[in-house]
Amino acid sequence: MRIGLLGFGVVGRGVYDLTAPREDMSVVKVVCLEDVTLPDAEVTKNFQDLLNDDSIDTVVEAMGGLHPAFEFVKASIEAGKNIVTSNKALVATFYDELIPLAKEKGVCFRCTAAVGGGIGWLSELERARRMQTIQKVGGIMNGTCNYILDSMTRLGLTYADALSQAQALGYAEANPTTDVEGIDTWHKVILSSNVAFGISLVPETVPVAGISRIKATDVENFTSHGYVCKLISTGKCADGNVSAYVQPTLVPTTEPESVVPANYNLITLVGSASGRMSFYGQGAGRYPTAYNVVQDCADVLTGKGFYSPYGGKVSAKNTDMLRYYVSGAADAWLDEITEERWGDAVITKPVSVEAMHTWLKDQPAAFIAAFAE
Amino acid sequence: MRIGLLGFGVVGRGVYDLTAPREDMSVVKVVCLEDVTLPDAEVTKNFQDLLNDDSIDTVVEAMGGLHPAFEFVKASIEAGKNIVTSNKALVATFYDELIPLAKEKGVCFRCTAAVGGGIGWLSELERARRMQTIQKVGGIMNGTCNYILDSMTRLGLTYADALSQAQALGYAEANPTTDVEGIDTWHKVILSSNVAFGISLVPETVPVAGISRIKATDVENFTSHGYVCKLISTGKCADGNVSAYVQPTLVPTTEPESVVPANYNLITLVGSASGRMSFYGQGAGRYPTAYNVVQDCADVLTGKGFYSPYGGKVSAKNTDMLRYYVSGAADAWLDEITEERWGDAVITKPVSVEAMHTWLKDQPAAFIAAFAE
Numbered sequence: 001m002r003i004g005l006l007g008f009g010v011v012g013r014g015v016y017d018l019t020a021p022r023e024d025m026s027v028v029k030v031v032c033l034e035d036v037t038l039p040d041a042e043v044t045k046n047f048q049d050l051l052n053d054d055s056i057d058t059v060v061e062a063m064g065g066l067h068p069a070f071e072f073v074k075a076s077i078e079a080g081k082n083i084v085t086s087n088k089a090l091v092a093t094f095y096d097e098l099i100p101l102a103k104e105k106g107v108c109f110r111c112t113a114a115v116g117g118g119i120g121w122l123s124e125l126e127r128a129r130r131m132q133t134i135q136k137v138g139g140i141m142n143g144t145c146n147y148i149l150d151s152m153t154r155l156g157l158t159y160a161d162a163l164s165q166a167q168a169l170g171y172a173e174a175n176p177t178t179d180v181e182g183i184d185t186w187h188k189v190i191l192s193s194n195v196a197f198g199i200s201l202v203p204e205t206v207p208v209a210g211i212s213r214i215k216a217t218d219v220e221n222f223t224s225h226g227y228v229c230k231l232i233s234t235g236k237c238a239d240g241n242v243s244a245y246v247q248p249t250l251v252p253t254t255e256p257e258s259v260v261p262a263n264y265n266l267i268t269l270v271g272s273a274s275g276r277m278s279f280y281g282q283g284a285g286r287y288p289t290a291y292n293v294v295q296d297c298a299d300v301l302t303g304k305g306f307y308s309p310y311g312g313k314v315s316a317k318n319t320d321m322l323r324y325y326v327s328g329a330a331d332a333w334l335d336e337i338t339e340e341r342w343g344d345a346v347i348t349k350p351v352s353v354e355a356m357h358t359w360l361k362d363q364p365a366a367f368i369a370a371f372a373e
Numbered sequence: 374m375r376i377g378l379l380g381f382g383v384v385g386r387g388v389y390d391l392t393a394p395r396e397d398m399s400v401v402k403v404v405c406l407e408d409v410t411l412p413d414a415e416v417t418k419n420f421q422d423l424l425n426d427d428s429i430d431t432v433v434e435a436m437g438g439l440h441p442a443f444e445f446v447k448a449s450i451e452a453g454k455n456i457v458t459s460n461k462a463l464v465a466t467f468y469d470e471l472i473p474l475a476k477e478k479g480v481c482f483r484c485t486a487a488v489g490g491g492i493g494w495l496s497e498l499e500r501a502r503r504m505q506t507i508q509k510v511g512g513i514m515n516g517t518c519n520y521i522l523d524s525m526t527r528l529g530l531t532y533a534d535a536l537s538q539a540q541a542l543g544y545a546e547a548n549p550t551t552d553v554e555g556i557d558t559w560h561k562v563i564l565s566s567n568v569a570f571g572i573s574l575v576p577e578t579v580p581v582a583g584i585s586r587i588k589a590t591d592v593e594n595f596t597s598h599g600y601v602c603k604l605i606s607t608g609k610c611a612d613g614n615v616s617a618y619v620q621p622t623l624v625p626t627t628e629p630e631s632v633v634p635a636n637y638n639l640i641t642l643v644g645s646a647s648g649r650m651s652f653y654g655q656g657a658g659r660y661p662t663a664y665n666v667v668q669d670c671a672d673v674l675t676g677k678g679f680y681s682p683y684g685g686k687v688s689a690k691n692t693d694m695l696r697y698y699v700s701g702a703a704d705a706w707l708d709e710i711t712e713e714r715w716g717d718a719v720i721t722k723p724v725s726v727e728a729m730h731t732w733l734k735d736q737p738a739a740f741i742a743a744f745a746e
Contacts, residue, residue, distance in 0.1 A: 018646060118647045131668055254634060256629060256632055259629055260629065273661070274660070275491055277491060277653065279653070280651035280652070281647065281650040282648045287646045290646070291505065291647045295500065
């Protein structure tokens with residue numbers, strides 16, 4: 001396999017390092033804007049140099065972002081090149097264009113590192129769905145949020161201090177919005193649901209609530225009541241009805257999710273034959289992520305295409321009835337659904353996920369956390 | 374694929390059920406001693422009927438036990454049939470005969486359900502080792518022990534009551550020795566180490582301590598000091614030195630192992646690129662186990678042989694220095710290595726795993742638990 005590599009940042013460099021000693025694949029050309037010199041690969045700033053190189057059979061996209069990643073990947077597919085990417089935003093956003101196009105052009109398309117970093121989660125789903133119906137996917141999919149919530153819970157830090165510490169350690173970006181508002185997790189659960197259920201979720205129908213409004217007093221409340229707060233994604237399919245959402249969730253301390261430390265992920269599937277299976281590992285980082293990119297390249301060598309058939313567009317219907325913890329808000333609807341109070345916070349009666357997230361849109365300061373089912 | 378099925382107990386029946394709706398494989402002949410009538414498969418008490426049926430390309434062994442399972446599997450390999458089995462005792466015990474023979478005869482040999490039941494653990498190892506060096510394997514591999522220890526910890530049951538409950542629920546056999554003395558886990562860590570490190574461990578060099586001597590007072594001791602006791606297996610390989618052992622282990626409540634409930638398993642690998650990856654699921658049960666047997670059949674269809682090359686015989690050298698909790702014993706050596714006391718129990722200074730297990734052999738009532746590294 002002759003690889004053209006787009007991007008030479010954290011992941012791209014890792015892919016270069018991990019493929020260097022291998023005989024079955026090599027990075028022969030790298031497109032990046034920095035001045036880099038490599039012993040074994042040509043470096044160019046011009047994507048066309050890669051696209052027009054017929055000796056390159058596989059493009060590894062490690063640039064991140066939507067543009068020009070989308071245009072480069074699309075052009076590469078149209079040129080008959082296989083695609084391996086770790087870019088969850090790209091695949092979740094352009095699922096309906098890229099997945100059918102790859103199939104039409106007969107090229108492999110793999111993106112295992114896009115969800116779970118070092119965990120081979122999408123490969124697990126691909127394997128699991130050969131044998132059974134997948135009923136549920138989800139879990140802790142974002143290491144930044146887990147690091148912040150874990151630091152607040154175990155060390156008693158404020159949100160601001162936990163975020164600063166995550167940034168200092170390189171676990172959070174300077175602008176952490178994508179992670180802390182749950183957008184990264186949202187991309188991942190959409191992509192996971194698409195693969196698990198053989199559908200194409202309409203992203204706008206998947207509500208997301210992040211962790212940026214959580215306060216130290218919320219965490220104290222959770223701890224004193226025996227719960228741990230985690231940002232949890234959920235995708236479910238039953239009788240043709242799909243529900244999918246991302247929200248802070250209160251997990252009892254007896255559940256595996258409750259002890260996931262630092263920037264680790266814990267992702268779960270429930271299958272009709274296997275029951276619950278969970279996968280724990282580093283959700284990010286150069287080598288864990290690059291590891292699964294190179295695993296994808298090895299799978300491309302064995303002819304593996306995408307993980308599941310491309311299905312039609314499906315809107316999520318979030319009728320699940322859950323109890324919620326709500327702080328930082330007060331209005332008539334909240335009064336109406338209040339079941340009890342934890343200090344200044346409200347514990348609601350069961351309300352639909354959809355109703356809660358619709359209400360949340362007009363609440364500039366409210367923090368919500370669902371009680372785990 | 375035309376399957377000959379040996380045994381029609383819990384797993385065999387599950388395999389029959391899961392393959393029934395599939396078009397790529399079917400069970401055509403079943404060898405079992407009970408009187409069973411099946412709509413789609415011939416049932417016989419005579420193994421030769423299966424062996425001599427040239428239309429059968431794959432034998433699924435679901436009998437359990439060493440004999441005649443070994444003779445039947447060996448004869449099947451010699452007749453050119455692929456093997457799928459969930460029998461860890463068989464594979465761990467006859468590794469040196471069966472794995473090279475399968476390779477010599479050019480047949481596939483898969484035993485994914487032998488470790489971790491519904492977790493595709495050996496397949497995970499196979500995938501992980503394509504890309505990196507595996508440094509460590511192990512974890513909670515026996516659901517019976519986990520159920521007993523979990524019930525003692527969470528419900529405050531005595532060992533005898535927890536065992537009775539496990540037996541009543543079908544999680545423990547009438548004769549629980551293989552599970553509670555750690556033999557089942559021992560087979561599993563030997564097999565896992567063989568696959569992970571490409572070796573053939575000499576079983577006698579892998580020490581095992583079980584849980585049958587644990588008392589409610591031990592569990593109270595652990596809980597009051599912030600630990601949870603689990604039966605943990607360990608296999609490590611560094612600089613060509615392999616260590617491997619099975620022993621009760623004290624896990625801090627911040628570690629994922631500490632919250633594994635009921636009869637679940639949590640199995641971990643540490644790889645040079647991926648870092649720590651853990652797999653959580655049901656370690657036994659009809660459909661979880663049968664699920665991975667059928668997964669193996671699907672992998673045989675794609676031509677997958679064994680998980681790793683057969684390596685030479687290797688003796689474990691258990692020089693790891695660990696601190697231990699010891700109860701139910703008193704002698705001069707124990708006095709010498711005592712660091713502190715928890716009530717009547719002793720906490721030792723770091724001693725080698727080998728020294729502790731050698732000492733334990735002559736202690737009829739001692740219970741030991743290592744502090745996790």
